[in-house]
Amino acid sequence: MSENDVLDGVGARLRELRRARGATLAALSSETGLTASTLSRLETGKLRPTLEQLLPLARAHGVPLDDLVAAPPTGDPRIHLRPMRRFGLTIVPLTRQAGGVQAYKVLYPPAGQASANKRQTHEGYEWFYVLTGRVRFVLGDQEYVLGEGEAAEFDTRIPHWIGSAGKRSAEVLTLFGPQGERAHVSSRT
Numbered sequence: 001m002s003e004n005d006v007l008d009g010v011g012a013r014l015r016e017l018r019r020a021r022g023a024t025l026a027a028l029s030s031e032t033g034l035t036a037s038t039l040s041r042l043e044t045g046k047l048r049p050t051l052e053q054l055l056p057l058a059r060a061h062g063v064p065l066d067d068l069v070a071a072p073p074t075g076d077p078r079i080h081l082r083p084m085r086r087f088g089l090t091i092v093p094l095t096r097q098a099g100g101v102q103a104y105k106v107l108y109p110p111a112g113q114a115s116a117n118k119r120q121t122h123e124g125y126e127w128f129y130v131l132t133g134r135v136r137f138v139l140g141d142q143e144y145v146l147g148e149g150e151a152a153e154f155d156t157r158i159p160h161w162i163g164s165a166g167k168r169s170a171e172v173l174t175l176f177g178p179q180g181e182r183a184h185v186s187s188r189t
Helices: 003-008 010-022 025-032 036-044 049-061
Strands: 082-087 090-095 102-108 125-132 135-139 143-147 151-155 160-164 170-179
Touching: 010 036, 010 049, 025 036, 025 049, 036 049, 102 160, 135 151, 143 151, 160 170
Parallel strands: none
Antiparallel strands: 082 090, 090 102, 102 170, 125 151, 125 170, 135 143, 135 160
């Protein structure tokens, strides 16, 4: 694969990533330090990207640089997960492509370190499965405690809050998708 082949598809991938995040060129410009004009020219293929431009774009979109340039696979099957700290939680993204259903492993700190009064709403649909610990789940006016091996599925437009229900941390596998995309779990007999 030549350098031209690798760089030819970058613009379309950049546009797809930005649109999947719902970001405008202006918002991405303030996030990356690149002008909106430069971003537009990169997305339309009128400007060939440089490493100095691709690095902040990969960071902003949360994807490896290899994904932006569609680098050929190296044959290494390992996945290099990068945990993030957000809102007092440890979040490990398990999916690498933008858009569609996203998978995360979330570590909730022991109870008492977060407040169920801070319920949130947003577009989407969520499914979660408790791997370890116990989870307190508030959905609208209802409250549930889920243990290891239990799962819940809900519309994220309903005010909700999830946190550990005990003195131990809770570990959860979460699937989150755009509104209308639901996770369906089935088993074969």
